[in-house]
Amino acid sequence: xxxxxxxxxxxxxxxxxxxxxxxxxxxxxxxxxxxxxxxxxxxxxxxxxxxxxxxxxxxxxxxxxxxxxxxxxxxxxxxxxxxxxxxxxxxxxxxxxxxxxxxxxxxxxxxxxxxxxxxxxxxxxxxxxxxxxxxxxxxxxxxxxxxxxxxxxxxxxxxxxxxxxxxxxxxxxxxxxxxxxxxxxxxxxxxxxxxxxxxxxxxxxxxxxxxxxxxxxxxxxxxxxxxxxxxxxxxxxxxxxxxxxxxxxxxxxxxxxxxxxxxxxxxxxxxxxxxxxxxxxxxxxxxxxxxxxxxxxxxxxxxxxxxxxxxxxxxxxxxxxxxxxxxxxxxxxxxxxxxxxxxxxxxxxxxxxxxxxxxxxxxxxxxxxxxxxxxxxxxxxxxxxxxxxxxxxxxxxxxxxxxxxxxxxxxxxxxxxxxxxxxxxxxxxxxxxxxxxxxxxxxxxxxxxxxxxxxxxxxxxxxxxxxxxxxxxxxxxxxxx
Numbered sequence: 001x002x003x004x005x006x007x008x009x010x011x012x013x014x015x016x017x018x019x020x021x022x023x024x025x026x027x028x029x030x031x032x033x034x035x036x037x038x039x040x041x042x043x044x045x046x047x048x049x050x051x052x053x054x055x056x057x058x059x060x061x062x063x064x065x066x067x068x069x070x071x072x073x074x075x076x077x078x079x080x081x082x083x084x085x086x087x088x089x090x091x092x093x094x095x096x097x098x099x100x101x102x103x104x105x106x107x108x109x110x111x112x113x114x115x116x117x118x119x120x121x122x123x124x125x126x127x128x129x130x131x132x133x134x135x136x137x138x139x140x141x142x143x144x145x146x147x148x149x150x151x152x153x154x155x156x157x158x159x160x161x162x163x164x165x166x167x168x169x170x171x172x173x174x175x176x177x178x179x180x181x182x183x184x185x186x187x188x189x190x191x192x193x194x195x196x197x198x199x200x201x202x203x204x205x206x207x208x209x210x211x212x213x214x215x216x217x218x219x220x221x222x223x224x225x226x227x228x229x230x231x232x233x234x235x236x237x238x239x240x241x242x243x244x245x246x247x248x249x250x251x252x253x254x255x256x257x258x259x260x261x262x263x264x265x266x267x268x269x270x271x272x273x274x275x276x277x278x279x280x281x282x283x284x285x286x287x288x289x290x291x292x293x294x295x296x297x298x299x300x301x302x303x304x305x306x307x308x309x310x311x312x313x314x315x316x317x318x319x320x321x322x323x324x325x326x327x328x329x330x331x332x333x334x335x336x337x338x339x340x341x342x343x344x345x346x347x348x349x350x351x352x353x354x355x356x357x358x359x360x361x362x363x364x365x366x367x368x369x370x371x372x373x374x375x376x377x378x379x380x381x382x383x384x385x386x387x388x389x390x391x392x393x394x395x396x397x398x399x400x401x402x403x404x405x406x407x408x409x410x411x412x413x414x415x416x417x418x419x420x421x422x423x424x425x426x427x428x429x430x431x432x433x434x435x436x437x438x439x440x441x442x443x444x445x446x447x448x449x450x451x452x453x454x455x456x457x458x459x460x461x462x463x464x465x466x467x468x469x470x471x472x473x474x475x476x477x478x479x480x481x
Contacts, residue, residue, distance in 0.1 A: 046223065049216065084111070094106075128194060131190055141180045148169060283299055322455075327452075327455065331369040336407060340379075347387065358398065361400045366402065370407070387413075399412075408476075409473070422434060431443050431447075435466065
């Protein structure tokens with residue numbers, strides 16, 4: 001079990017780290033490989049089936065050919081039997097008329113192969129019971145005919161008187177001769193009909209088998225063509241995946257360079273900004289009783305500008321880390337009401353224009369798993385925007401909805417609002433609403449919110465109307481964390 005998990009785990013971890021586009025390519029490639037395997041299996045099965053059908057067709061054709069050949073031999077034997085009987089009858093009558101022993105010898109020569117012909121007929125009609133039964137009816141008739149012929153010859157040799165048509169033996173010979181001829185003709189007709197049906201059936205079977213083989217070959221060809229197309233598509237996908245990998249590697253390198261650059265800039269700027277902020281705060285504390293309100297206002301502007309620059313550096317560095325994939329999400333269990341109240345306290349300490357934040361809590365849960373640093377950045381940006389774009393002495397409503405399945409934060413203000421055209425660009429860095437040009441800001445707030453929220457696999461929804469206000473709802477699922 002441990003061995004299977006150690007083999008399975010790294011593959012799943014690698015797949016989990018793949019970007020969605022590369023993951024889809026990987027899944028298509030895997031599915032394509034399965035399709036190729038199935039296609040080869042089906043093609044081999046079809047080829048095996050075609051080989052078996054061809055073997056059966058060959059065997060059946062050979063059997064049909066043997067049956068047709070036997071039937072043809074039977075027809076030929078019947079014709080030879082009829083000819084032998086006719087020639088024997090002709091020789092026998094010549095012997096009566098001319099008393100020529102040569103005719104008797106000829107008769108005996110003509111009669112000799114009759115028994116052999118009947119035996120050959122037995123052999124050739126063996127697979128056909130109906131014809132064999134008719135042959136068995138023919139054999140005693142032929143034997144009786146030959147017996148009567150021998151009696152007639154013996155009578156002629158004793159009396160040396162020519163036999164006439166009125167002689168009883170001649171009458172019997174003629175009757176048997178007619179019966180034999182009728183039986184032979186009937187048997188030959190049946191055999192010829194059997195031969196015709198065999199030929200027709202063989203032709204029909206041959207056509208159907210050829211059709212089956214043709215369809216099977218065409219289907220196999222189509223399957224191999226499909227396999228070729230699948231292999232070609234897999235090749236193209238591999239090439240595309242390789243190109244995407246190179247592009248992503250290049251983009252990752254650029255992101256790392258950008259992160260290094262912003263880290264260096266942030267480090268270099270924070271030191272002088274900290275000195276400026278500390279000096280301004282020290283001047284305010286020591287010279288407050290002596291300074292005029294106008295000069296004190298200038299010190300406040302210096303402090304506000306330094307804080308804005310520091311926040312700008314922090315936001316830019318955070319976005320750069322997110323783009324480089326180095327911004328990590330480490331969720332821990334947090335008591336949400338205390339977390340939100342501490343955040344509100346931080347904002348109320350620096351709020352300007354007597355703007356207030358009204359907090360409310362709903363839900364059946366008290367704790368949630370979140371990354372405090374990232375969620376603090378999300379909510380601070382949302383509250384900062386709500387306070388910044390709201391009128392003086394207005395109220396911003398901040399609602400916490402904590403449920404076992406998800407934790408949601410809703411920030412509602414009565415500020416300037418966001419137009420529909422601007423809402424489509426809200427999550428792009430440095431993009432601001434067209435009606436916010438007179439209010440200071442960087443345009444990084446919502447872009448940073450989206451980056452941090454994606455790491456939580458959360459969602460954001462914005463409802464806004466120009467001149468009425470904006471409601472932003474952020475939802476972080478708990479089951480997936």
